[in-house]
Amino acid sequence: MLFVFLFLPANLLSQLLLKSPKAKNIAMLAFSLVFYSWAGPRYLLLLLGMVLICWVGALLIQMWEGSPARKICLWATVGLCLVILGIFKYTGFLLGNVQSLFGVPKVIPQIVLPIGISFYTFQLISYVVDVYRGEVKAQSRYWLLLLYASLFHQCIAGPIVRYKDVYRDIIRRRTKSEEVSAGISRFTIGLAKKAVLANGCAVIADQLLVSDASALAAVPAMGMLLGAAAFTLQIYLDFSAYSDMAIGMGLMCGLHYRENFDYPYMSGSITEFWRRWHISLSSFFRDYVYIPLGGSRCGTGRQLLNLFVVWFLTGMWHGASWNFILWGLYFGVLLAVERFVLGKDGQRFLPQVLRHGGVLILVTFSWMIFKFTDLSLLGTAVKGLFGMNHNGFSSATVSLLFKNNLFFLLLCCAAATPLGKWLRGKLRKLSERGELFYIVNGVWEVVHPVLLLLLSAMALVGDSYNPFLYFQF
8 A cells, every 4th residue: 555655656756757867767766775675674785786796797798708708707697696596595495405304404594585586686697698698788887787676666576577678768768648558557457456356366265275284184175176276366366467567667667568477377288378477487497598508409308308407497486495396397297298298289189178178277286286385285285186185075164155256256267368458459449430439448548547546445455464476486
């Protein structure tokens, strides 16, 4: 509520009143640093330090054109960023596993994970590598690189924005009235997806996919299915809502971020799913890991190795826990089966309905792996899906919960499809043919952001903390 009704309006007002690109950028940097420091300023120093490392590293890479030292500088800069990420994100996980095997160390240090470190680390790495490849010039001004890494629209939970996609926007900072209008609409749609739909799904999922082993074992199979479906909807609506809000806020300020989701639950294959889900992350691993390893230009064995390296790292990126590694390798196996066993001909053999249904089942199961960081709880949940906990098929409580939320869940399902986009497109086409539809479309464009904002505010009243799921990564 504080962000929506105070921080964001103040930021937009500053962008409106300030005229020069430099003044706008200075104001945006100030707001971004305040935003990042809100939960505590100490990790701001980490962000400042990592930007400094990459700023100096990129300048040296550019200066040492044609020298062997150039590649050494690249590896040193990227390696240092990864070491810092590893210390903060994986120290506890690695020491915990060592302790379980060898009994040492006796005390595992509790290191707080800085918010957004996985996202801004990858952004900075992509910048340094792109400078090395000659795709962009090194930024000579430290504060502008800091602005790129800390933009409050997306530095916390993506999308992972590449420097080459936004540096012209940062320098020129031009806004257009139609983009501001589109940005407001996109932001309010994302806000409503989060505050109304994703949070509503979270209530259902948290009632059923509980973290207590005995309570989880007692949930009927129908309850486990309902909880898995609710979490499947929640994670999409929550994460895509953040991306919608980031893209919308960017448009309001003249910054163009690439799409991060393209209705992934409409996919007909796992390969297609990952072209549509968290596009900025999957394209990062493709361009900076998979292709440099050789991609699909080598033999079958090496292709498999490259594939599993990428998906092991994808799992590790999502969290320092074995379930995330298992989740990543699960998708690695599915993609390998699609590519090397089924092939394109094998996939075409299956009817489209079966392909879509199969993808939804496999993806829903993957979110069960993603949900439970405790592997024993994951085992209990998987057994519960098939009634192997002596938990029965259904119960009066589960049946009532399903009936009470049926229309809400159907609305969430519709929100995960292009139905809304299709209806808006139809209305716009009709507005070009007649005066009545022109008026209706104009009224809708003005009214719907206000309605969505009010609806979101009503949903947020009383909830002082509404975290996005991907904040933890």
